[in-house]
Amino acid sequence: MRNKDTRLTIRVLALLLLGLAFAGCRPQTGQSTTGGVSATIQNKGSDTIVNLALAWAERYQTLEPDVRIAVTGGGSGTGIAALINGTVDLANASRHIKDEEIQAARANGFEPVEYVIARDAIAIVIHPDNPVDELTLQQISDIYSGKITNWQQVGGEDRPIVLLSRETNSGTHVYFLEEVIRLGQKDNKTLFSQDTLLLPSSEGIGVEVRQNPNAIGYDGLGYVTPDMKTVAVSVGPGQPYYPPTVETVNAGEYPIARDLYIYTAGEPQGQIKTYLEWILSPAAQQIVLELGFVPIATVSTD
Amino acid sequence: MTNEHEGQQKRSLSWLEFLIERAIQVSGISAIVLVILIFLFLIKEGTPTFLEIPLSGLFATRWYPIEEYYGLLPLIMGSLIVTIGAAVVSLPLGLATAIFIAEIAPAWVRDILKPFIEVLAGIPSVVIGFIGMLVFAPLIRVALNIPTGLTAFTGVLLLAWMALPTVVSVAEDVLDTVPKTYRDAGLALGMTRWQVIWRIVLPAGRSGILMALMLGVGRAIGETMTVMMVTGNAARVPVGLRDFFMPVRTMTATIAAEMGEVAHGSPHYHVLFTVGLTLFVITFAVNMAAASVVFRQVKRAERMLS
Numbered sequence: 001m002r003n004k005d006t007r008l009t010i011r012v013l014a015l016l017l018l019g020l021a022f023a024g025c026r027p028q029t030g031q032s033t034t035g036g037v038s039a040t041i042q043n044k045g046s047d048t049i050v051n052l053a054l055a056w057a058e059r060y061q062t063l064e065p066d067v068r069i070a071v072t073g074g075g076s077g078t079g080i081a082a083l084i085n086g087t088v089d090l091a092n093a094s095r096h097i098k099d100e101e102i103q104a105a106r107a108n109g110f111e112p113v114e115y116v117i118a119r120d121a122i123a124i125v126i127h128p129d130n131p132v133d134e135l136t137l138q139q140i141s142d143i144y145s146g147k148i149t150n151w152q153q154v155g156g157e158d159r160p161i162v163l164l165s166r167e168t169n170s171g172t173h174v175y176f177l178e179e180v181i182r183l184g185q186k187d188n189k190t191l192f193s194q195d196t197l198l199l200p201s202s203e204g205i206g207v208e209v210r211q212n213p214n215a216i217g218y219d220g221l222g223y224v225t226p227d228m229k230t231v232a233v234s235v236g237p238g239q240p241y242y243p244p245t246v247e248t249v250n251a252g253e254y255p256i257a258r259d260l261y262i263y264t265a266g267e268p269q270g271q272i273k274t275y276l277e278w279i280l281s282p283a284a285q286q287i288v289l290e291l292g293f294v295p296i297a298t299v300s301t302d
Numbered sequence: 303m304t305n306e307h308e309g310q311q312k313r314s315l316s317w318l319e320f321l322i323e324r325a326i327q328v329s330g331i332s333a334i335v336l337v338i339l340i341f342l343f344l345i346k347e348g349t350p351t352f353l354e355i356p357l358s359g360l361f362a363t364r365w366y367p368i369e370e371y372y373g374l375l376p377l378i379m380g381s382l383i384v385t386i387g388a389a390v391v392s393l394p395l396g397l398a399t400a401i402f403i404a405e406i407a408p409a410w411v412r413d414i415l416k417p418f419i420e421v422l423a424g425i426p427s428v429v430i431g432f433i434g435m436l437v438f439a440p441l442i443r444v445a446l447n448i449p450t451g452l453t454a455f456t457g458v459l460l461l462a463w464m465a466l467p468t469v470v471s472v473a474e475d476v477l478d479t480v481p482k483t484y485r486d487a488g489l490a491l492g493m494t495r496w497q498v499i500w501r502i503v504l505p506a507g508r509s510g511i512l513m514a515l516m517l518g519v520g521r522a523i524g525e526t527m528t529v530m531m532v533t534g535n536a537a538r539v540p541v542g543l544r545d546f547f548m549p550v551r552t553m554t555a556t557i558a559a560e561m562g563e564v565a566h567g568s569p570h571y572h573v574l575f576t577v578g579l580t581l582f583v584i585t586f587a588v589n590m591a592a593a594s595v596v597f598r599q600v601k602r603a604e605r606m607l608s
Binding site: 074100101167168169174204211214 | 363364366367368369371376435436439440443449450451452530531534535536537538548549551559560562563564565566568
């Protein structure tokens with residue numbers, strides 16, 4: 001009886017050891033950035049860019065089967081933090097890197113390098129049944145800072161306004177605060193109204209805007225679906241109103257447009273360098289156009 | 303078997319026993335050590351806050367960390383209102399379900415209900431959040447005619463739903479442990495079934511039921527994903543009853559949403575740990591209160607029996 005027990009114990013232990021041995025054999029990921037046979041590029045950051053980055057990664061892997069590109073979202077701040085901590089090779093960001101992030105990167109021994117990889121318009125989205133068609137930047141600022149609280153005040157129905165925003169780790173959030181709510185004025189300290197709903201994803205904003213006629217939200221043009229309504233925006237009363245489209249952004253007419261960035265830890269080498277060069281090529285910029293963003297290189301728009 | 307052999311076996315047995323005893327002891331202590339380590343870690347990362355930010359800043363009503371507004375009041379109040387609401391909703395429902403399963407339902411109904419409740423406990427919180435966002439929130443907005451369906455109330459309903467399986471299964475186990483002789487005694491005195499449940503079984507299981515409620519509350523206050531998806535996360539201080547039907551921001555959702563972006567060692571980073579510390583202290587206080595009540599009741603019961 002005891003003998004049998006011992007044998008069983010030994011067998012279990014052996015299995016455990018075997019398991020441990022195999023655990024040690026897991027393939028290494030992440031660091032293989034030199035131009036070897038197979039390289040994995042880790043790419044993380046802005047949720048605005050994540051779909052674009054995925055589309056690029058998919059296309060690139062059909063061209064270069066040896067390169068694996070892992071794309072994840074999480075927000076611009078999350079991506080840059082990961083770049084600083086050395087867990088990713090490329091950080092996608094929909095805002096400029098902050099000074100304290102540059103400091104943190106230097107403390108970790110590298111200088112972040114910035115690439116403008118596309119342009120994006122931020123669309124103001126509302127429920128399709130909302131009769132409001134156009135807003136000035138000042139009106140949008142007043143709505144989001146809580147000075148205007150009813151749609152009637154901007155020519156709509158008698159409904160309360162429900163403010164939707166991305167979380168504070170979103171580059172879109174920071175951009176919207178600085179360029180729309182504060183109207184780009186450096187000394188302006190206006191904040192989001194405390195009643196603003198901070199939703200963790202673009203999808204969260206989409207869901208609420210689609211079903212709630214009180215809601216107003218903002219998001220990258222690439223995330224606007226046909227079942228939401230976009231508002232035409234003007235820089236001030238008496239000025240022309242422009243809807244957010246590739247044409248108006250390219251012509252510099254739509255006022256809420258920005259650059260999208262990829263940051264690397266120091267000058268990129270090997271496969272990462274080749275990948276970035278491809279991203280800036282017309283072939284990759286065509287994908288930018290297909291996804292509703294605005295390309296930076298000259299691409300035929302028809 | 304020779305004497306010598308027997309002695310050898312005894313010695314090896316006592317050696318094995320020593321090992322097993324020690325192993326059990328270590329695992330028992332490790333739970334305490336882990337809790338203390340977590341606490342120390344939170345204190346280490348969280349206390350710099352009190353040097354970096356004045357108390358008046360922490361007890362302010364505005365939370366907007368990227369512009370250095372670190373008022374914790376909206377977060378604490380948000381977590382409390384959602385948790386208390388969930389407890390108030392889930393206790394009567396959970397207790398009623400437990401009573402039905404343990405005391406009233408025939409065996410075959412019980413056999414069907416119990417596994418279903420356990421399945422309910424296994425639904426991932428993100429799935430419940432998703433259902434809440436797509437189904438509950440629009441329904442609540444239209445039914446109550448409020449500006450948005452992403453409110454504290456929506457969070458309360460979903461959290462109560464999630465706490466329910468815990469409350470039911472613990473309460474049901476408690477009711478099961480009340481000796482059958484208690485019930486027989488009551489019935490022999492001519493009490494109705496309802497009187498037996500209300501006057502005998504429930505008071506006898508009171509401390510366990512309190513424990514069930516506390517476990518449910520623990521589940522509710524620590525829940526993150528669901529709350530983040532359906533409560534709207536607007537950092538405003540809830541004061542009146544009306545605010546129950548407005549968005550709130552909880553401590554858990556704040557940590558989850560913001561931890562990924564903060565620079566290590568920044569004031570924002572430390573404040574998030576302070577939020578975690580606050581959460582820890584609240585849960586600890588709730589558990590201590592529950593334990594002390596349970597303990598006192600046990601002592602009283604012992605006195606009565608002796």
